[in-house]
Amino acid sequence: MSDSILTIDLLTRALDVSALRQAVYSANIANAAVPGYQRLEVNFDQQMESFAAAFDSSSNADPTHVSMNAPSVVPTGTAVKLDEEVAAMARNALQYQTLVGAYERMSSLTRLAIHEGRE
């Protein structure tokens, strides 16, 4: 059971990061006309690496006790390219929808358990 709670928790965090990405891409597009604006990016790689390490079967770390920091938003030092931002945003939107789908499947499994396997 703790596994399913962990999955729900993971999905929630992933949804949160995906929503943040949407906000950041929107901000990049909105500020494209501002001279000197540097495009922003969500930095989540470090957090994911620590998480992947915890899930590695060779390590003894317990995945339920991995601390995750909030993702950071950092400037990349480059100018905004509208087409790239829109493409990245479309990709992120698909990821968000996939996560929502996974969340729904997880909750329907939980519902199945609550109803003792009866539909």
Add this chain to the structure above:
Amino acid sequence: MDLFGVFDISSAGMSVEQSRLATAASNLANARTTKTADGTLYQPLSVVVRSSNVPTGTYADVEATMRAGTLPRPYVSSITEVPTAPRLVYDPGHPDADAKGFVSMPGVDTLSTMMDLISVSRGYEANLRAFDITRHLIQKTIDMGRNR
């Protein structure tokens, strides 16, 4: 993460693009205005766009600002006249012609203004797309678990 706040960012972007559109349209429309209300030659207008909360300082500072959920949004800081050399057109019959028969026309660069219009159009489109995707994501979230 609050997705509803993203609408404000995209709206700010669209409103900036609208100001740029209005200014470009005004420049094009006034390309032959020899006298404005105060009797002077029309000067091409330019939109000065600034961004709120542009992250500055050290890496840690920038990160702290960003974590606070304050993403930068653009705003029109001012619309200024750009003093441009007039275009002289020979038209002796014109009421505003000088002693040699030349009329001073506003120095509106029609070609670069048209290019600006294309950039405005693309910018507005991209903002609208961002707005639409945000709306779609919120709708997906609301519909979560409705299929039962």
